[in-house]
Amino acid sequence: MGQGEWATKNDKILQYANLAQRLCKMFTKIEFRHTLRDQNEFADALTKIASMIQHPESSHIDPLQISLKEEHAYNSLMEVEPDGKPWYNDIKMYLEKRDYPEGITSGQKKTVRRMANSFFLNKEILYKRTSYLGLL
Template sequence: MALDMDINELLVIGDYDLLIHQVQGEWATKNDKILPYINLAQRFCKRFKKIEFRHTPRAQNEFADVLATISSMVQHPESSHIDLLEISLKEKHAYYSYMEGEPDGKPWYNDIKMYLEKREYPEGITSSQKKTIRRMANGFFLNKEILYKRTPDFGLLRCVDVVKATKLLEEVHAGTCGPHMNGFLLTKKIL
């Protein structure tokens, strides 16, 4: 694609160090299956005036992982046209965003709780939505009035509404729960 766009200088950033060194010819390729791809990449490299390869560890390459995930979810037409993807970077992580109140005044987990309590669904929902509620309810546990979300390690996370969640986040960020705790201790303290 870069060649089709008449790009003369290219910076290639990859998280697979072995592949980068193989394409640059610094390391030998032992896998016969990947050899044709390495040879093709090396031929393409010769067509650029300047090409630089840079290794970035996967942990520092979150942006590329997100783009790859988005790309795998998009259905590409059979044409060579690629729609531009506009990306704006936020200054804060998503978990810093302000939580808004629920539009209907009920907590986000109300439908799941109602299903677990009374085996009833909200009025006017489709059979597909009912199936989703049943599927989601499998991951929750109701103890009297308190709803918990089951975690993969058999822990239980208490479900709270937006008012309680905001209060908890303010306390955590203010240091009310105590300083310098690991995630496990902080979770126990909050619960």
């Protein structure tokens, strides 16, 4: 395809593609870039923000100011439980060593295993799996 031409493979998003083409005519300059799915976290966050905004019918929308942080939010927002360990410690320990905290019941072990199914451990970082196969 040449520049300015694009296609949709999924019929479910065809109406969105048509709307995007109509909206493009309202801008003096616009640029689209293809982003691979595994690098799409920022775009996903922007779509969530955009879905919460009431767009005026006027021809001007103030630009959105975005600043990227040097460190991930999870580094500054983790709360520590009364035992001095973070809330996810049992899940992380189970994923690392298939081990449980001392003194828990079989029901609690089952809960840890069930909760661990929703998480993915990559080196030292624990990610939560999402329904659309993304990681938080």
